[in-house]
Amino acid sequence: MNFAELHSYYNSLDIHGHVADVIAKGTRSDYPVSHALVPEPGFVYFIIEGSLAISVADSELIIGNIVEHLPVGLMERYCPLAKFEYMSMTPVTVIKLSWDDFDEIFINATPERVTELVTILIYMTVFSLDLHFERKQVTSYQTIKPMLFRYLYRQQTHQGEREGVAAFIMRRTTLSRTHVFRVLADLKEGGYITVEKGKLVSINKTLPEDY
Numbered sequence: 585m586n587f588a589e590l591h592s593y594y595n596s597l598d599i600h601g602h603v604a605d606v607i608a609k610g611t612r613s614d615y616p617v618s619h620a621l622v623p624e625p626g627f628v629y630f631i632i633e634g635s636l637a638i639s640v641a642d643s644e645l646i647i648g649n650i651v652e653h654l655p656v657g658l659m660e661r662y663c664p665l666a667k668f669e670y671m672s673m674t675p676v677t678v679i680k681l682s683w684d685d686f687d688e689i690f691i692n693a694t695p696e697r698v699t700e701l702v703t704i705l706i707y708m709t710v711f712s713l714d715l716h717f718e719r720k721q722v723t724s725y726q727t728i729k730p731m732l733f734r735y736l737y738r739q740q741t742h743q744g745e746r747e748g749v750a751a752f753i754m755r756r757t758t759l760s761r762t763h764v765f766r767v768l769a770d771l772k773e774g775g776y777i778t779v780e781k782g783k784l785v786s787i788n789k790t791l792p793e794d795y
Contacts, residue, residue, distance in 0.1 A: 599653070603653070607679055614677050616675055618672060620669065628655045628656070636675065673747065718734070722768055776792070
């Protein structure tokens with residue numbers, strides 16, 4: 585599996601029965617790219633459109649991605665020791681929901697709503713495991729390789745994405761700028777990828793297994 589397949593399958597699931605209630609009871613906000621979302625105590629935030637990057641507080645390393653219908657602030661509610669920062673990677677639409685309304689919609693509701701919430705939380709875990717696997721490969725090239733597919737998928741699904749491919753990789757790994765640029769340059773020279781103005785435009789043929 586890869587992120588594109590996971591995301592596509594996740595979006596195909598019939599787990600959106602709660603969305604109308606979340607929108608009706610919550611407060612909507614629209615934020616531009618690079619907006620820092622700071623969860624307030626007592627509230628959960630649902631992403632309706634767009635995506636957020638998540639990082640540990642006071643760290644620039646992106647460790648995860650919050651996509652459609654995933655809740656922000658739920659980890660902080662149940663684990664106050666958790667300190668995360670959230671940054672919009674695309675324009676986002678967010679619904680701010682109080683804990684009481686969240687409990688009414690999900691916890692004190694029908695079994696179907698509980699199933700929806702459990703499914704959403706499971707996919708939060710699956711997305712995190714996929715990221716962990718992607719970025720813990722044996723070599724740096726094996727880390728970069730799947731991230732090229734992830735970046736290209738983001739370009740295709742998030743119109744107006746401005747982040748360059750090199751920055752995308754460096755903000756999510758501990759790889760050096762020099763090494764990332766060298767690998768990208770070599771892949772471009774070999775005709776494997778097309779990069780224009782810093783953005784990956786296409787993967788033209790099967791990427792080499794090793795570098």
